[in-house]
Amino acid sequence: MKKLFILLALTAHLAAQAQSEGFRTFSLKQAIEYGVQNNISAKNAKLGEREAKARNHELLSMGLPQINGNFDYTYYIIKPTSPAFSASFDVSSLSNLPPPFDGLASAFPKKFYIALHNNIGTGVNLTQMVYDTRFFIGIQTFKKLIQVSQLQTALTEQDVRYNIIKGYSQTQSAKEILRYLDSSMVILNKLMVDTRATYQAGLIEENDVDRLELGVSNLQSQINNTKNLYELSLASLKYNMGLHLTDNIALTDDINSLRSQMNEVMPDNFDPAQRVENELLQAAMELKNFDRKQKKAGYYPSLTALANLGAGAQTDRFSNIGHIDSRTWYSQSYVGFTLRVPIYDGGQKEASVKQAKIELEKAKNDLENFQTQSTLQVNAAKVTFGNNLGEEQNAKRSMTLNNKIFGKTQIKFKEGVSSSFELIQTQQDQTTNMIRYYNAVRSVLESRADLDKALGIK
Numbered sequence: 001m002k003k004l005f006i007l008l009a010l011t012a013h014l015a016a017q018a019q020s021e022g023f024r025t026f027s028l029k030q031a032i033e034y035g036v037q038n039n040i041s042a043k044n045a046k047l048g049e050r051e052a053k054a055r056n057h058e059l060l061s062m063g064l065p066q067i068n069g070n071f072d073y074t075y076y077i078i079k080p081t082s083p084a085f086s087a088s089f090d091v092s093s094l095s096n097l098p099p100p101f102d103g104l105a106s107a108f109p110k111k112f113y114i115a116l117h118n119n120i121g122t123g124v125n126l127t128q129m130v131y132d133t134r135f136f137i138g139i140q141t142f143k144k145l146i147q148v149s150q151l152q153t154a155l156t157e158q159d160v161r162y163n164i165i166k167g168y169s170q171t172q173s174a175k176e177i178l179r180y181l182d183s184s185m186v187i188l189n190k191l192m193v194d195t196r197a198t199y200q201a202g203l204i205e206e207n208d209v210d211r212l213e214l215g216v217s218n219l220q221s222q223i224n225n226t227k228n229l230y231e232l233s234l235a236s237l238k239y240n241m242g243l244h245l246t247d248n249i250a251l252t253d254d255i256n257s258l259r260s261q262m263n264e265v266m267p268d269n270f271d272p273a274q275r276v277e278n279e280l281l282q283a284a285m286e287l288k289n290f291d292r293k294q295k296k297a298g299y300y301p302s303l304t305a306l307a308n309l310g311a312g313a314q315t316d317r318f319s320n321i322g323h324i325d326s327r328t329w330y331s332q333s334y335v336g337f338t339l340r341v342p343i344y345d346g347g348q349k350e351a352s353v354k355q356a357k358i359e360l361e362k363a364k365n366d367l368e369n370f371q372t373q374s375t376l377q378v379n380a381a382k383v384t385f386g387n388n389l390g391e392e393q394n395a396k397r398s399m400t401l402n403n404k405i406f407g408k409t410q411i412k413f414k415e416g417v418s419s420s421f422e423l424i425q426t427q428q429d430q431t432t433n434m435i436r437y438y439n440a441v442r443s444v445l446e447s448r449a450d451l452d453k454a455l456g457i458k
Contacts, residue, residue, distance in 0.1 A: 133300045141291075203416075285367055384451075389444055
């Protein structure tokens with residue numbers, strides 16, 4: 001009971017210590033879920049969805065009433081006159097009248113001004129689009145763009161899952177190889193110690209000790225290389241998950257667990273419509289068609305209604321602005337509409353419509369090409385997956401046989417029946433076949449991920 005209490009206390013202490021250090025554990029499923037939420041590309045794709053929705057709202061607002069207020073102040077340094085009005089009221093002939101009417105000429109100004117020095121104007125303008133074919137086509141276009149942004153997010157998340165699966169497999173494969181190399185190092189170090197003692201007793205030659213030391217040195221070099229590969233794979237996995245490279249994490253699914261979870265069933269049928277890329281290309285084709293309609297709509301008229309309510313005032317002295325009252329202000333208001341009818345643009349619209357039709361044809365060709373290409377990708381992925389399954393079986397048999405041979409050679413070497421050369425050779429063969437096997441398992445997992453991606457499995 002006491003031992004159990006100590007064990008529980010130690011476990012709780014280690015868990016608390018790991019939590020305080022920010023240490024996190026991830027299964028493959030948890031790593032994928034975390035990466036989909038925190039990978040930078042995935043986060044940007046979600047922001048792209050929000051941006052598309054905001055742009056759609058911006059377009060819709062163009063079809064709503066547009067209300068603007070204004071306040072204007074103008075100071076005329078030289079007051080504008082009306083030459084036509086002045087000429088119409090030429091009063092110079094009044095000076096020829098007999099007294100007392102001859103003074104009437106001086107009573108009339110020589111120039112008629114159409115504005116005073118200080119002018120104030122204020123008002124509210126209202127415009128409302130009544131009919132514009134391009135606007136309604138634009139609404140359809142932006143709805144499709146929202147769908148495209150959602151598909152882009154799905155495609156990005158698929159790539160994130162794919163990269164995490166491959167990174168997780170590579171990391172755990174390197175970790176398993178490292179574990180076996182460390183185990184082999186323990187065995188080889190013990191053999192070297194025993195062999196050195198036997199040599200010092202004069203029972204074997206120094207050449208046997210040298211061979212074992214060389215074997216230990218070569219094995220240590222393999223361990224160092226595998227450690228570097230493991231660290232690099234782990235850093236790449238953290239990046240794809242959206243973690244900081246300095247974060248402390250542990251992966252709970254080992255390579256054997258990943259292999260047991262993998263689906264070995266080879267698919268019989270494939271439909272390109274399963275791929276997100278196929279949906280994206282179809283959406284691109286529809287967008288090209290909307291663009292063609294948009295350019296063609298340039299031939300159609302547009303109608304806009306407008307209304308205005310405003311007022312203004314004038315005075316010769318700026319100091320009088322504060323004393324302007326309702327009697328001084330003059331009001332104005334109007335309603336109307338603007339009809340714009342395209343007549344001739346030198347063939348610009350016709351050229352743009354032709355270009356849009358060509359772009360639509362290219363989009364159709366891209367879709368057809370992808371459907372053929374994706375079928376080839378699936379066939380190639382199925383062949384690679386099948387070959388890797390076969391390589392895995394062969395590597396497993398070779399590793400099992402080599403482990404058996406190495407175990408017997410160890411016993412023979414200890415009994416003095418086998419030479420150190422044979423022992424080192426079998427040990428190196430064991431290491432080579434063990435690395436071959438776990439690389440084969442990793443290749444099976446990666447090729448299955450390639451096949452799932454080619455099939456469009458989400």
